[in-house]
Amino acid sequence: MRRKLTVFLIISICFILQCTLFQAFSFASISPNLLIVAVSSFGFMRGRKEGMWIGFFSGLLLDLFFGSVIGFYALVYAYIGYVNGFFRKRFFPDDIKLPLILIAASDLSYNMLVYFFLFFLRGRFRFGYYFLHIMLPELVYTILVTIVLYFLILRINQKLESIEKRSASKFV
Amino acid sequence: MKRKSKHSIPTKYTLLILTIFCVIVMFVSFTLNLSGGPLNAAAGYIFVPMQNGINQVGTWIVNQADELASLRNVMQENKELQAEVDKLTQDLNTIKLEQYELNNLRELMELDQKYPSYEKVAARVIGSDGGNWFNTFLIDKGENDGIEKDMNVIAGSGLVGIVIDTGPNYAKVRSIIDDASNVSGMALSTADRCIVNGNLASMNENQVIQFTDLKCDDNDVKTGEQLVTSHISDKYLEGILIGYVSAIKRDSNNLTYSGTVTPAVDFQHLQEVLVVLDKKQSGNPRGNK
Numbered sequence: 224m225r226r227k228l229t230v231f232l233i234i235s236i237c238f239i240l241q242c243t244l245f246q247a248f249s250f251a252s253i254s255p256n257l258l259i260v261a262v263s264s265f266g267f268m269r270g271r272k273e274g275m276w277i278g279f280f281s282g283l284l285l286d287l288f289f290g291s292v293i294g295f296y297a298l299v300y301a302y303i304g305y306v307n308g309f310f311r312k313r314f315f316p317d318d319i320k321l322p323l324i325l326i327a328a329s330d331l332s333y334n335m336l337v338y339f340f341l342f343f344l345r346g347r348f349r350f351g352y353y354f355l356h357i358m359l360p361e362l363v364y365t366i367l368v369t370i371v372l373y374f375l376i377l378r379i380n381q382k383l384e385s386i387e388k389r390s391a392s393k394f395v
Numbered sequence: 396m397k398r399k400s401k402h403s404i405p406t407k408y409t410l411l412i413l414t415i416f417c418v419i420v421m422f423v424s425f426t427l428n429l430s431g432g433p434l435n436a437a438a439g440y441i442f443v444p445m446q447n448g449i450n451q452v453g454t455w456i457v458n459q460a461d462e463l464a465s466l467r468n469v470m471q472e473n474k475e476l477q478a479e480v481d482k483l484t485q486d487l488n489t490i491k492l493e494q495y496e497l498n499n500l501r502e503l504m505e506l507d508q509k510y511p512s513y514e515k516v517a518a519r520v521i522g523s524d525g526g527n528w529f530n531t532f533l534i535d536k537g538e539n540d541g542i543e544k545d546m547n548v549i550a551g552s553g554l555v556g557i558v559i560d561t562g563p564n565y566a567k568v569r570s571i572i573d574d575a576s577n578v579s580g581m582a583l584s585t586a587d588r589c590i591v592n593g594n595l596a597s598m599n600e601n602q603v604i605q606f607t608d609l610k611c612d613d614n615d616v617k618t619g620e621q622l623v624t625s626h627i628s629d630k631y632l633e634g635i636l637i638g639y640v641s642a643i644k645r646d647s648n649n650l651t652y653s654g655t656v657t658p659a660v661d662f663q664h665l666q667e668v669l670v671v672l673d674k675k676q677s678g679n680p681r682g683n684k
Contacts, residue, residue, distance in 0.1 A: 238442070
């Protein structure tokens with residue numbers, strides 16, 4: 224319960240900051256993707272199942288507010304959370320290389336999917352342009368934000384896990 | 396660490412179920428044009444107040460910073476504006492005369508006022524699309540304030556976009572520079588119709604959007620021409636300024652023209668918009684769009 228509430232809060236804060244504050248901080252109308260950072264980090268910290276559900280609900284939030292059809296972002300984010308979950312066994316909290324690579328890959332694949340389904344299929348074929356002017360800047364910006372946000376999420380997760388362990392040992 | 400009960404479904408299958416569920420929902424919401432319904436309302440009540448709060452804080456900070464910065468420019472600007480006021484007053488007088496003449500002529504022709512003054516409600520922009528691909532944003536007025544889907548949104552004198560979805564206390568607006576937006580427009584002086592479609596790439600490159608399929612006589616429409624919403628559009632009210640033609644060229648079919656439009660609205664600094672509460676009459680018998 225405590226975990227669910229915390230995760231909900233993290234997602235809400237990321238979502239709200241992403242569509243208000245970071246729109247104001249955008250460079251050349253590019254803003255970072257905080258939700259991807261949250262979904263991806265919970266994916267590799269907590270495993271496939273949690274990653275998937277967290278992704279699903281964050282995506283649903285985007286769908287409700289900004290999507291043209293309900294379900295598209297939910298699906299994309301769910302898959303991103305799920306795939307990140309495969310790396311749980313290789314994940315060590317002290318090492319930032321793997322999280323950075325995973326989050327970067329997630330952001331890139333998210334943008335590729337959005338490009339393919341929502342732009343390419345409508346006949347916008349200038350992939351090179353979109354790659355250089357949308358995906359790459361967003362990737363760089365997201366990674367910059369990741370360096371701060373990731374450690375925050377990591378600390379919160381560690382705190383939660385230690386609380387859970389304590390209460391589990393108390394009862395069992 | 397992991398406690399797995401015997402009856403839990405493996406994650407693989409949950410993912411599969413979720414996928415199927417999402418695909419079905421996508422199809423349903425696409426074909427039936429449904430939106431979240433109660434989900435919209437719930438999300439609206441939770442998130443819109445928070446967005447409002449952040450926006451108020453943000454606006455306050457920006458205002459403080461702006462005040463300091465602008466104080467220096469104000470004196471200079473004041474002088475320039477005074478000169479402009481003088482010039483505009485002169486212009487206004489001429490225009491008043493012309494208006495008077497026009498009114499007389501209209502009365503003669505028993506024409507109604509062409510553009511009735513629409514009823515409008517002001518709303519504040521409280522959040523824009525989280526991603527970088529589309530240009531939709533949220534405003535802080537919704538069904539409770541009488542806003543419905545397909546209402547036109549303007550700012551200043553120009554067209555901003557159209558309401559595509561509503562919640563009880565918020566509404567979603569698709570701006571005309573959104574990549575998926577299409578507006579039926581026409582050249583103001585010649586009433587030649589065209590399609591204005593938003594374009595992410597050209598908007599990023601040089602702040603213009605595109606128009607296509609303009610049928611006009613040889614070089615009738617030139618750069619600087621005003622494009623307004625056309626009378627055949629089934630969602631946009633007639634005669635709202637879209638922008639100014641910034642480049643135009645003849646298509647390879649030699650019949651139509653296409654080019655770029657500079658929008659009349661500054662989308663980078665959009666803070667407050669007006670929602671036109673009158674909707675285009677939709678009961679009229681119409682041919683194709």
